[in-house]
Amino acid sequence: MKQAYYESEIRDHPEGEFRLLKSYFTGFKGLLRALIALNVIGLLGVGVTVARAAETSELLMVPMVSSETTAKTPTQPMKAEILSTQISSRITGHIIRTRVVQTFKNPTSDWMEGVYYFPLPDDASVDHMTLTIGERRIVSEIKEKEEARKTYIKAAAEGKVAGLLTQYRPNMFSTRVANIEPGTAIGVEISFQSLARQEGGRFTWVMPQAITPRFTPLPSEGSAHTVNLPAGSQGATAFPPEEAYDPEGGRNLTEFAIEIRQANRFSSLLSSSHEITDTRDEQGNSLVKLSKGRFPADRDFILNWELAQSESIEPVLFQEVIGKELFTLGYLVPPKADTDIPALPRDVTFILDVSGSMHGESLDQAKAALSTALDLLTPRDRFDIIIFSNEFRRLFGSSRIADPSIIRRAKGFVGGLKADGGTHMYPALENALGDTPTEGAQRQVLFLTDGAVGNEEEMFRLVNDRLGDARLFTVGVGHAPNGWFMRKAAEFGRGTHVQISDLSMARHKLETLFRDMARPTLQNVSITGSGTADIYPRKSPDLFGQRPLVFSAKTLVSDGPLKISGEIIGGQKLEFDLPEAEIPEGADIAKLWASRKIEGLSDAKARGMDPEIVREASLQVALKHQIMSPYTSFIAVDKTPVRVQEELMRKMVAKANMPAGLSWKKIHGPQTATAMELYLLAGGILVSFALFSLWFRSKCKD
Secondary structure: OHHHHHHHHHHHOOOHHHHHHHHHOOHHHHHHHHHHHHHHHHHHHHHHHHHHHHHHHOHHHOOOOOHHHHHHOOOOOOOOOOOEEEEEEEEEOOEEEEEEEEEEEOOOOOEEEEEEEEEOOOOOEEEEEEEEEOOEEEEOEEEEHHHHHHHHHHHHHOOEEEEEEEEEEOOEEEEEEEEEOOOOEEEEEEEEEEEOEEEOOEEEEEEOOOOOOEEEOOHHHOOOOOOOOOOOOOOOEEEOOHHHEEOOOOOOEEEEEEEEOOHHHOOOEEOOOOOEEEEEOOOOOEEEEEOOOOEEOOOOEEEEEEOOOOOOOEEEEEEEEEOOEEEEEEEEEOOOOOOOOOOOOEEEEEEEEOOHHHOOHHHHHHHHHHHHHHHOOOOOOEEEEEEEOOOEEEOOOOOEEOOHHHHHHHHHHHHOOOOOOOOOOHHHHHHHHOOOOOOOOEEEEEEEEOOOEOOHHHHHHHHHHHOOOOEEEEEEEOOOOOHHHHHHHHHHOOOOEEEEOOHHHHHHHHHHHHHHHOOEEEEEEEEEOOOOOEEEOOOOOOEEOOEOEEEEEEEEOOOOOOEEEEEEOOOEEEEEEOOOOEOOOOOOHHHHHHHHHHHHHHHHHHOOOOHHHHHHHHHHHHHHHOOOEOOEEEEEEEEEEOOOOOOOEEEEEOOEEOOOOOOHHHHHOOOHHHHHHHHHHHHHHHHHHHHHHHHHHHHHHO
C-alpha cells in the first residue's frame, strides 16, 4: 500500500519526489536519518578518496607486467633496498670529469625493476652510461627520448636487463633498471663533465646530493603558460613525489675520491660542506676524500680552492680542434679585489622566499643574509622588501631611502618572519620587476630563495620580458637549492648568483656579493667572431666584482680570433682580441660547447622561439655530440633475456633523503591519507551516535 502511495505522489505532483524526501527527513527521526545518510555518503566518498590516494602513492611501484598477467597473479608493490654510491672526479684547471657508480641490491625472491631520482650539476654534460651485472658490462647508446623509452619497455617485457637514463631538469635525472635478478646487484655507471664556478681567484665545485621537491603552481596561479610536468606528477604539487623520499633520512651513503691535477698551485683547498682529507703526491697532485669515508647524501658537496689573480681584466681560454672546427671555453676574469672600482648608488628590491620549503635552516640563512645586506646599504641607496609564499607582500610599497630608522624597521620585520605555504614565486618577481627605476641609481633585484619551483621556464620568460635596465641577482639558500634555477635566473637577469649552504658563511658571502653588485667591472658585454661563430650565452651578463664571465664558442680553425667589447663605469669603451689558448689533456671542450648550445636553445624557447624548432635543433646537437639533453636519453639493453616472460617483475623505488633540515609536511602540510583517516574515524563515530539515538528513542517508546 505504501509503495503505491509513493508512486502516485510522484506521478500526480510535479514536486512529489521532493515532498517525500522532505517529509522523510523532517523532525527528530528525520534529522537522524539525514545524519546517517550524509555520513554514509561521506564515508563512501572518503573511501574512494583514500583508495585514489593509495593508488597515487603507489604509482611508481606498481607491477610492470601486462594486465593479463596481473589478473592471473595479483601482487603487491615492493619497496626498494637503497643503493650505494661512489663518486670519483678528476679536476684539471676549471674542467671536472666525474664518474658516478650506483648499485641496486635485490634481496627479494622476485624479479625487480629499480627506479630512483638523483641530482647532478646543472651544467653537467652527461655522455656515458654503463650497466654492470657480475662480470658483464652493457654499454649504453643515446637515442631520442621517446624511442629510448619504447626500447626500454620492450626490453623489460622481453625479460632483458635494461637501463634508462632520463633528464627531467638540467639538474634532475632518473634511472630505471629492469629485470634485476633475485639476490643479485646491478651497478649503474654515469659519466659527465662540468665546470668549476670561479669568483676571481677562488673556484667552487658543487656536486648536488639531494633534491628539494619542486613546487609547481597551476598555470592559473602564475601566467597562462602551460607547465610540462613529469609523468605521474600533478599540478600545484612537488616532484619528485613523496614516495621517493625516506622520512627517516640517513640513506644512500656516498664515497668521494677527487683527484686534483697540480694542486700545489693552490693557496688553499677546503670544503665548506663536509670534513675532508687531502693527500698530496710527489708531483703536487692531490687526492681528496671524506674524512669519515662515507656520508648520507642529504646535502650538496662543496669544494673550494684559490689561485693568484692579476690587476686587470684577463681572459683564460681552453680549446679543442675537431676536424675543421675549433671549440673554445673562455673565462673573462676580473681584476683582483683591491683594484679601485667606484661604487654607484643603488635602488634595490629584496625578494625573500618564506614558503614551506624554506622552513628551518634555509630561512635562518636567508634572514641572516638579508639582515647583512641591509647593514651594507648606504644613505645614497634606496630599497624595499617583498616576501612571498601563497601570496606576496611588500614592506613599504615602494623604495625608501636607507636611513637608520628605515633600516631598523626593515630588520625588525625580517626577524619576525616564519616559513609556511606554497612557493608562488611568479607574482612577487613580476611585481618587483615592475618598479619604476630611480634616476641616477642602479636598479637591482636581490632574490633569496631555495628555488624549489617546477615552472622555471615561466620565470625565465618573465625576467627576459620585464628586466629592462635592471639587474637580477640570486642567492641560493639551504643544503640543496635548485642551482639550475638560481644560475639561469641570474643569467637572464644579467646579474650573478651565490649559494649559501652554511649559516656561518651567510654574512661573508653577502658582503662579497653586495660589494660586487655595487662595482660592475664591465657592462653591456659583447663577445663576437666571424660569421661562422656560434657563441653562448647569446646575451652576456655584466662582469661584477670578482665573478668571471664564462662562455663557449664554436668557430672554424681558419677564422680569426674572437673579440670582447664592453663599457667601463663612466661609459668608456673597452675592446680586445682573445689570445691563443692552451689545450688541456682529456678535456672534451666540444661536449661542453654542445651542452651550452642546447641550454641556449632552451633559453630561446623561454624567449618565445617555436618549441618544435628548439626540439629539432637540440636533438641534432645532442645526437652528434652524444650527450644527454631534454630530448635524448641513454638506453642500455642486454641482448640475452634473463627472465622468462611468464615470471613476474615488480617495481621498487630507491628512497632518497630529503635535504638536511627539511620536512615534507612543512612544505605541503598534512598529507591526504592522514586527513582521510581522521575523517573516517569521525564519520564512524557520528554514524554510531545516530544509530544509538534511534535505538534509545525506540526503547523509550516501548
